[in-house]
Amino acid sequence: MVYVTRKIEFSASHLYHNPELSPEENRRIFGKCNNPHGHGHNYVLEVTVAGEPDPRTGMVLDLKELKDILQREILERMDHRFLNYEVPELAGKIPTTETIAMTIWNLLEPRINDRGQGRLYRVRLYETPDLYVDCLGNGP
Amino acid sequence: MKVVLHRRYRFSASHRLHQAGWSEEENRRVYGKCANPYGHGHNYVLDVAVSGPVDPATGMITNLADLDTFVEREILAEFDHVYLNEQVAAFRSAVPTSENICQVVFERLRAYPHAQVESIGMEETGANSFEYLPDRT
Numbered sequence: 001m002v003y004v005t006r007k008i009e010f011s012a013s014h015l016y017h018n019p020e021l022s023p024e025e026n027r028r029i030f031g032k033c034n035n036p037h038g039h040g041h042n043y044v045l046e047v048t049v050a051g052e053p054d055p056r057t058g059m060v061l062d063l064k065e066l067k068d069i070l071q072r073e074i075l076e077r078m079d080h081r082f083l084n085y086e087v088p089e090l091a092g093k094i095p096t097t098e099t100i101a102m103t104i105w106n107l108l109e110p111r112i113n114d115r116g117q118g119r120l121y122r123v124r125l126y127e128t129p130d131l132y133v134d135c136l137g138n139g140p
Numbered sequence: 141m142k143v144v145l146h147r148r149y150r151f152s153a154s155h156r157l158h159q160a161g162w163s164e165e166e167n168r169r170v171y172g173k174c175a176n177p178y179g180h181g182h183n184y185v186l187d188v189a190v191s192g193p194v195d196p197a198t199g200m201i202t203n204l205a206d207l208d209t210f211v212e213r214e215i216l217a218e219f220d221h222v223y224l225n226e227q228v229a230a231f232r233s234a235v236p237t238s239e240n241i242c243q244v245v246f247e248r249l250r251a252y253p254h255a256q257v258e259s260i261g262m263e264e265t266g267a268n269s270f271e272y273l274p275d276r277t
Contacts, residue, residue, distance in 0.1 A: 016198075016199070018197055018198065020197070021197070029198055029203065030198075031205060093199060094197075094198060094199030094200075095199065096194075096198070096199035096200050097145070098143050098145060098194045098199055098200060098201055099194065099199040101143065102141055102143060102194070105141065129148070130147065130148040130149075131145075131146070131147055131148070131204070132145075132146045133143060133144065133145050133146070134143070134144040134146065134189075135141065135142070135143050136141075136142040136143075136144070137141060137142065138141060138142065
C-alpha cells in the first residue's frame with residue numbers, strides 16, 4: 001500500500017456557541033472562542049489517499065485530480081468564509097477542528113473513493129501548528 | 141468515525157545518556173557525545189494524541205483547557221527547565237532517551253479522565269522524532 005498526501009491551506013473565521021446553553025455556560029466551556037464576533041485561523045489540511053500504484057502510470061491517483069477535488073469541495077466552500085454562517089454542512093454545529101475534519105471527510109470520501117482508484121485514508125486538519133485533528137473514517 | 145485530537149507542548153530540559161552499570165568506554169561507545177558527564181539540553185516538542193466520541197453539544201473530544209491543565213500539571217511543571225536524570229524520579233532508573241521519555245509521559249497521562257490517550261510523540265530536535273503507541277490488546 002502506498003499513501004499519497006496533498007496539502008492545502010485555507011483561512012476562515014468561526015465561533016463556538018451552543019444556543020441550548022446559557023451565556024455563562026457558553027463562556028465557561030468555550031472561553032474566548034465564544035466571542036460573538038468570531039475569530040479566524042489559517043487552516044492547513046493534509047489529505048492522504050491510500051492505494052496501489054497503477055502499473056501503467058506508477059500513480060495511486062493523479063494529484064492534479066486530487067487538487068481539483070480539493071479546490072471544488074473544500075476551498076470554494078471554506079476559504080475566506082465565516083464557517084458558522086456560510087458553510088451549509090456546518091450550520092447548527094460547533095465548528096471545532098474535530099467537526100470540520102469530520103465534515104471534510106464526509107465531503108471528500110465519495111469524491112475520492114468513487115473514482116475507483118485509491119481510498120481516502122486520513123484527513124489531518126491543523127487549526128494552528130500546535131492543534132490538529134486526524135479523521136480516519138471508520139478505520140482500515 | 142475515528143477522530144484523534146493532537147495537541148503539541150514544548151519544554152526545555154537537559155539530560156545525559158549514561159548507564160551506571162557500564163564502563164565509561166562502553167557508555168562513550170554507545171551514547172557518544174550524549175554521554176558527556178555534564179549533560180546537555182534540548183527544546184522538546186511533546187505531541188499528545190487523544191481519541192474518543194465527539195460530544196455533539198460541544199463539538200469536542202475533550203475540552204482543550206482540561207487537557208492543557210492536565211498536561212501542565214502532570215508533565216510540564218516537572219519536566220520544563222530541569223535536569224531530567226536527577227530531577228524526574230523515573231529517570232533515576234531509566235536512561236532518559238526520547239524513547240523512554242515517551243513511555244514515561246504516556247504512563248503519567250494515561251489516567252486522563254476525559255479521553256483515551258492514543259499516542260505520545262516527542263521531537264528531541266527538528267531532525268529526530270519519536271512516537272509511542274501503546275499496545276492495545
